[in-house]
Amino acid sequence: MTPDDSTMAALVAAARQARESAYAPYSRFLVGAALLDEHGRIHAGCNIENAAYPQGQCAEATAIGHLVLAGGTRIVAAVVVGVAAAPVTPCGGCRQRLREFAADDAPVWVADLDQVRARFTLGQLLPASFGPAHLGP
Numbered sequence: 001m002t003p004d005d006s007t008m009a010a011l012v013a014a015a016r017q018a019r020e021s022a023y024a025p026y027s028r029f030l031v032g033a034a035l036l037d038e039h040g041r042i043h044a045g046c047n048i049e050n051a052a053y054p055q056g057q058c059a060e061a062t063a064i065g066h067l068v069l070a071g072g073t074r075i076v077a078a079v080v081v082g083v084a085a086a087p088v089t090p091c092g093g094c095r096q097r098l099r100e101f102a103a104d105d106a107p108v109w110v111a112d113l114d115q116v117r118a119r120f121t122l123g124q125l126l127p128a129s130f131g132p133a134h135l136g137p
Helices: 005-017 057-069 091-102
Strands: 030-035 042-046 076-083 109-110 116-121
Touching: 005 030, 005 042, 005 057, 005 109, 030 057, 042 057, 042 109, 057 076, 057 091, 076 091
Parallel strands: 076 109
Antiparallel strands: 030 042, 030 076, 109 116
């Protein structure tokens, strides 16, 4: 399933809305993420900081938790929303977390409050990655 522009726009909207709920009292760096699963459902999440760094959780990790809880097993597309001078891409750890459930060709869009800033595939963000297939059946 390749998501169409309308579906990707819905993911952007969900990630923007999730960002509004972020708990980031220390960094004030709010991030939202939204994932599309293999059933066409959208799962959103926000970052959650903790005074005991680095015990916080990234928005992508929160969204993956929602996807798994709902019975999803595959990420078809992802959107991350953050506001900074450069586009806010998933951190290295979240790229690997996404890889657990997504193929190399899964679209990963990054946006701010006004526009989509960049479009990648997961393979572009995490080339030559290690994934579930490396561990066998």
